[in-house]
Amino acid sequence: MANSQSTKVLSSREKVVRAATTLFAAKGFGGTSTRDVARKARVNEVTVYRLFKNKQDLYLQVLDRKIGLKEPERLLPMLSLSDDPGKAFVPLAERLGERFDPTFLRLLFFVALEKPQLLRKRYRASVVSFYEFLARQLQKWIEADILRDIDPALMGRALMGMIAYDRIVCGLWGGPEVLGGNADRAIAVYTDIWLRGALAWEAPARQNRTGGAWTRTEVAASKFSS
Numbered sequence: 001m002a003n004s005q006s007t008k009v010l011s012s013r014e015k016v017v018r019a020a021t022t023l024f025a026a027k028g029f030g031g032t033s034t035r036d037v038a039r040k041a042r043v044n045e046v047t048v049y050r051l052f053k054n055k056q057d058l059y060l061q062v063l064d065r066k067i068g069l070k071e072p073e074r075l076l077p078m079l080s081l082s083d084d085p086g087k088a089f090v091p092l093a094e095r096l097g098e099r100f101d102p103t104f105l106r107l108l109f110f111v112a113l114e115k116p117q118l119l120r121k122r123y124r125a126s127v128v129s130f131y132e133f134l135a136r137q138l139q140k141w142i143e144a145d146i147l148r149d150i151d152p153a154l155m156g157r158a159l160m161g162m163i164a165y166d167r168i169v170c171g172l173w174g175g176p177e178v179l180g181g182n183a184d185r186a187i188a189v190y191t192d193i194w195l196r197g198a199l200a201w202e203a204p205a206r207q208n209r210t211g212g213a214w215t216r217t218e219v220a221a222s223k224f225s226s
């Protein structure tokens with residue numbers, strides 16, 4: 001009997017969280033009432049207050065699940081799976097692409113507008129920790145001459161920014177099909193651009209004016225100036 005009751009409570013909790021996620025993403029914290037949540041979840045409003053202290057508590061549960069306090073910890077191991085940045089970053093980028101779905105983005109924008117202090121207080125530490133770890137991993141590959149010697153913190157933010165920007169733009173205009181392209185293909189292309197750049201350049205077989213091998217920057221500059 002106890003197990004049956006426990007299962008029932010968990011089922012009600014899940015229905016409430018899912019309903020609240022949809023409503024908070026559509027109308028924000030201020031535009032959503034516990035009565036709205038109860039109606040959508042098809043439970044009594046008393047049930048909502050039995051499962052959660054108040055609307056703020058429910059909101060935090062939704063944000064924790066969707067934005068993810070523990071998500072950076074789940075992403076970090078992907079960076080150390082391989083000595084090849086391509087093999088390490090493709091699954092990482094794919095995972096991030098999945099996380100940045102329309103519901104996630106709407107929740108993120110709403111909380112940033114309505115409760116920016118809450119967003120920073122609750123999630124900034126985990127996000128900063130993730131970027132710091134990412135920069136350290138990139139620095140290791142820089143020191144191993146696998147990656148160019150570029151500021152590793154900015155390098156990491158560039159990859160994250162490409163993926164996030166793509167999801168935001170596609171969400172605004174109705175999906176990747178509207179702009180031309182495929183969501184899954186986009187992740188692979190962005191990762192490839194991030195790793196190898198977009199310029200078509202020749203191997204540094206020629207000699208530059210000082211007699212040394214051409215660098216990638218010099219090759220690029222010569223193409224634009226010619």
